[in-house]
Amino acid sequence: MDKISVLVLAFTSIVIVNNLVLTKFLGICPYLGVSGRIDMAFGMGMAVTFVITLAGCLTWLIDHLILVPYGLEITRYVCYILVIAGAVQLVEMYLRKFFPPLYESFGIFLPLITTNCAILGLCLFLNVWNVDNFPLAAVLSFGAGIGFTLAICIMAGIREQLNFSDVPAALRGAPITLITAGIMTMAFMGFAGMIK
Amino acid sequence: MMILADIITLWNNSWPAGLTMFALAVAFSIILLVADKKLKVAVDPKIESIYQALPRIDCGTCGYAGCSSYAKAVAADPTLLGKCSPGGAGASQKIAEILNLKISSGGALKRPVIHCHSTKDNKTYFGNYAGIQSCTSANAIANVQACKFGCLGFGDCKAACKFNAIQMVNGLSTIDYNKCTGCGACVKACPRGIIEMVPFTQNKIMTVACRSQETGKDTKAFCKVGCIGCKLCTKQTDAFTVNNNLAKLDYARYEPSEQFKTAMEKCPTGVIVYRGKE
Numbered sequence: 001m002d003k004i005s006v007l008v009l010a011f012t013s014i015v016i017v018n019n020l021v022l023t024k025f026l027g028i029c030p031y032l033g034v035s036g037r038i039d040m041a042f043g044m045g046m047a048v049t050f051v052i053t054l055a056g057c058l059t060w061l062i063d064h065l066i067l068v069p070y071g072l073e074i075t076r077y078v079c080y081i082l083v084i085a086g087a088v089q090l091v092e093m094y095l096r097k098f099f100p101p102l103y104e105s106f107g108i109f110l111p112l113i114t115t116n117c118a119i120l121g122l123c124l125f126l127n128v129w130n131v132d133n134f135p136l137a138a139v140l141s142f143g144a145g146i147g148f149t150l151a152i153c154i155m156a157g158i159r160e161q162l163n164f165s166d167v168p169a170a171l172r173g174a175p176i177t178l179i180t181a182g183i184m185t186m187a188f189m190g191f192a193g194m195i196k
Numbered sequence: 197m198m199i200l201a202d203i204i205t206l207w208n209n210s211w212p213a214g215l216t217m218f219a220l221a222v223a224f225s226i227i228l229l230v231a232d233k234k235l236k237v238a239v240d241p242k243i244e245s246i247y248q249a250l251p252r253i254d255c256g257t258c259g260y261a262g263c264s265s266y267a268k269a270v271a272a273d274p275t276l277l278g279k280c281s282p283g284g285a286g287a288s289q290k291i292a293e294i295l296n297l298k299i300s301s302g303g304a305l306k307r308p309v310i311h312c313h314s315t316k317d318n319k320t321y322f323g324n325y326a327g328i329q330s331c332t333s334a335n336a337i338a339n340v341q342a343c344k345f346g347c348l349g350f351g352d353c354k355a356a357c358k359f360n361a362i363q364m365v366n367g368l369s370t371i372d373y374n375k376c377t378g379c380g381a382c383v384k385a386c387p388r389g390i391i392e393m394v395p396f397t398q399n400k401i402m403t404v405a406c407r408s409q410e411t412g413k414d415t416k417a418f419c420k421v422g423c424i425g426c427k428l429c430t431k432q433t434d435a436f437t438v439n440n441n442l443a444k445l446d447y448a449r450y451e452p453s454e455q456f457k458t459a460m461e462k463c464p465t466g467v468i469v470y471r472g473k474e
Contacts, residue, residue: 066216075213079220086224093235100237107261 007139013195014143020118021151022188027118031152032177034109041156043102044109045149047091049142052119054087055080056141059123060134080123081114088114118148154184242294243271249290251282253358255379271295281306282377304395307378308371309471311390312347313405316367318420319346335387342418345407347390356385373473394447400472402450402460409440416465423467432459443467 020026027048034044059080067073092110095103103110113119122144131137158180167176247267254262258279260269270276274295278288284305292298320342327333331352334340340348349367361375362382371382383391390407404423408415412424425441433456435449445468450456460468 062220070212070216072213072216075217078217082217082220082224086228089228090231093231096237097235 003135007135009195010136011139011143011146014140015147015150016188017191017193017195019147019151019188020121020144021148022185023192024118024121025185026121027116027148028181029112030109030116031148031155032174032181034106035152035155035159035177038153038156038160040102040105041152042149043099044106045145045152047095047106047110048113048116048118048148049145050091051084051087051113051116052122052145052148053138053142054090055084055119056122056126056144057134057138058083058087060126060131060137060141063127064134076127077120080120084119084123085114118144151184155181158184240271243267245294246271246291249283249287249294250280251287251377253282253379255282255358255381257281257378257380282379284377304397305378306380306393307373307376307396307472308380308382308391309394309401309403309405310347310369310371311392311403311405311407312345313368313467313469314343314346314419314421315365316349319343319367320418331385332387343408343410343415343422345388345390345409346419346422348388352385352387353382353391356381371471373471396472397447397450398452398472400452400470400474401447402445402456402468403447403471404436404443404445404467405469405471406442406467409442411441415441421465421467424465426464428462428464429459429468432456432462 014020018024021028021031030044030048035041062079062083063076067076067079088111091113092103095106095110122141126137126140129140131140155177159177162176162180171179244267247264250263250267252263256262258266258276258281260266263280266276266280270279270291274297277291277295277297280287322339322342325334325337325340327337329350331348331350334348334350338344347368349364349369351362351364351369353369354362354364358379358381359375359377361372361377362369363372364370369382378393380393383393388407394401394403406415406421406423408419408422410418410422412426415422415424423441423443425438425443427438427443429436429443430438435446435456436459437444437446
């Protein structure tokens with residue numbers, strides 16, 4: 001029972017309290033780039049969730065089964081990047097085959113998941129936070145993806161509404177988006193410290 | 197001996213890391229290879245061959261993200277043919293053959309022209325600019341040089357040119373029209389908007405190499421070779437017009453004739469010049 005509650009707490013923590021986008025400012029590029037429409041934002045969120053879960057689990061396994069026992073931590077970054085790039089390739093092929101319109105609408109942002117710092121950040125955070133069991137690592141990775149999806153979908157929702165609102169000319173486009181992102185971050189700061 | 201020992205230590209310490217990386221790389225290659233076979237998408241062979249006919253430099257002049265997206269668009273809508281200026285007529289011809297179309301030859305090739313011909317010695321400066329050596333940074337300072345319109349000479353356009361067609365000659369960018377493909381990257385790079393795409397109806401075209409809209413008096417004070425808006429050229433031929441103290445040539449009406457030659461010779465500051473292949 002205790003274990004389960006730890007997992008649930010970890011999940012809530014990474015989705016809301018320690019949301020990678022809103023509190024660590026990672027993955028801002030797709031967060032602002034693909035949040036024009038909700039369906040695209042959701043698709044992006046799902047793609048990132050898949051990649052981040054796969055990457056988080058695999059890197060944790062590689063780290064704890066190969067790199068740490070044999071003292072090869074020096075290759076950590078390269079291994080992580082390898083895993084992430086491979087996972088992105090998989091997602092790209094999958095989307096191209098089964099969701100061509102989504103694939104088209106992502107454009108350059110799909111291969112750019114490779115360099116999405118939220119993903120590499122999560123893999124490294126698993127290390128920094130000393131996550132020592134696999135279920136926790138898996139839940140944290142999945143939760144980070146869900147957190148990203150949550151953030152990007154809220155942003156897309158707000159931006160869809162913004163299209164119809166009377167924004168001062170100087171703020172139209174990128175400025176109002178950045179201001180919105182700032183306000184959203186401040187709102188999420190309200191959760192800070194609830195769960196460590 | 198010391199060096200040898202070091203190399204052996206280095207080798208002993210590094211081969212496990214190398215081996216791990218190699219094993220991981222092989223494992224991932226196999227997974228991706230299998231996935232590639234399983235998830236293969238049939239691409240229209242037409243699109244593929246159109247892509248092969250394009251220059252594949254992804255310059256974006258056509259208005260699409262890259263050559264592959266343009267190939268897709270052209271295959272779907274043949275009216276988009278001829279948007280690829282680096283490929284020129286050759287690429288359009290090939291694409292037309294692939295799509296079974298007949299094309300008539302289009303308008304003149306567009307090539308960039310630099311509307312400034314003031315070298316370092318001809319310009320006036322208020323001080324020495326010692327900041328970041330790029331036109332974009334320098335342009336942020338209002339008084340970086342006396343003329344607000346002239347070439348800054350840090351070579352942003354040279355850096356943007358993938359074909360090595362732009363050289364900086366004495367603080368002025370100079371285009372080598374033998375190398376230029378007309379991709380328009382320099383036009384986007386110039387923060388002062390001095391470079392303009394001009395239809396080259398002839399190999400060598402006449403142009404007003406100045407952008408200064410200051411009054412004649414100010415231009416003269418700032419630059420030895422700027423356009424002072426004296427309207428002498430308009431008296432020779434009405435292909436020249438003067439607006440905001442700046443002469444402009446209607447390129448469509450240019451032809452190598454006596455009138456144009458006289459206009460060029462009569463220009464007191466010599467701002468009317470030939471640009472193009474020698």
